[in-house]
Amino acid sequence: MRPTPLQPREFFDGAWKGEGELRYRGILGLIRRPNRFRYANYGRWLSNTRKEFEDCFDFDSGLVLRSSFTAEIADERRLHVACDDMPGGADILLSESGYTYTPYTILTRRGPFRIRMRCRDVNAVDEHGVIHDRMEMSWLGLPLATLTMTIHVDRHGVPGDETPSRADRSEPRQ
Numbered sequence: 001m002r003p004t005p006l007q008p009r010e011f012f013d014g015a016w017k018g019e020g021e022l023r024y025r026g027i028l029g030l031i032r033r034p035n036r037f038r039y040a041n042y043g044r045w046l047s048n049t050r051k052e053f054e055d056c057f058d059f060d061s062g063l064v065l066r067s068s069f070t071a072e073i074a075d076e077r078r079l080h081v082a083c084d085d086m087p088g089g090a091d092i093l094l095s096e097s098g099y100t101y102t103p104y105t106i107l108t109r110r111g112p113f114r115i116r117m118r119c120r121d122v123n124a125v126d127e128h129g130v131i132h133d134r135m136e137m138s139w140l141g142l143p144l145a146t147l148t149m150t151i152h153v154d155r156h157g158v159p160g161d162e163t164p165s166r167a168d169r170s171e172p173r174q
Contacts, residue, residue: 008073008094012051013155016041020133020149022059026142036060039149049073098124098131106137115139129153 018039024032037060043053050072057065069083071092081101082089090104101121108115121135131151137144 014153016151016153018149018151022147024145
């Protein structure tokens with residue numbers, strides 16, 4: 001039986017790995033090419049309801065983005081996530097077919113500028129347990145980029161769902 005979003009603890013266990021593409025929109029889409037990436041997410045349970053995660057996006061362009069965040073199971077259909085670059089956090093609303101984040105803001109830095117991007121993030125889970133993620137990002141109401149990725153979850157051999165050793169993680173390119 002594949003874990004469904006109705007079982008948040010089991011559903012969010014395991015090592016998540018995938019790949020995807022960041023496609024710029026609007027004027028940026030005319031001057032920037034799509035950027036492919038590999039994705040990895042590892043975590044460990046801090047309590048029965050609270051989990052700490054680390055996301056890593058390793059782009060073909062050489063950019064590596066890492067983010068640490070926590071998720072707390074609020075009830076059987078809702079989790080709350082928080083991290084330093086997500087003011088106010090966001091809720092993850094679970095359903096039979098996947099999960100959706102409530103709209104949230106991400107703070108990012110580009111050179112000397114700090115940008116507040118608004119994000120909408122929808123994740124569908126197919127019959128094989130593969131997650132199909134689509135995140136729409138905007139800035140001041142203008143479409144900025146769309147991130148799409150496919151995520152496979154390895155729940156085998158992950159009894160405590162632990163963060164791997166550094167040798168098991170993708171490392172920034174030199």
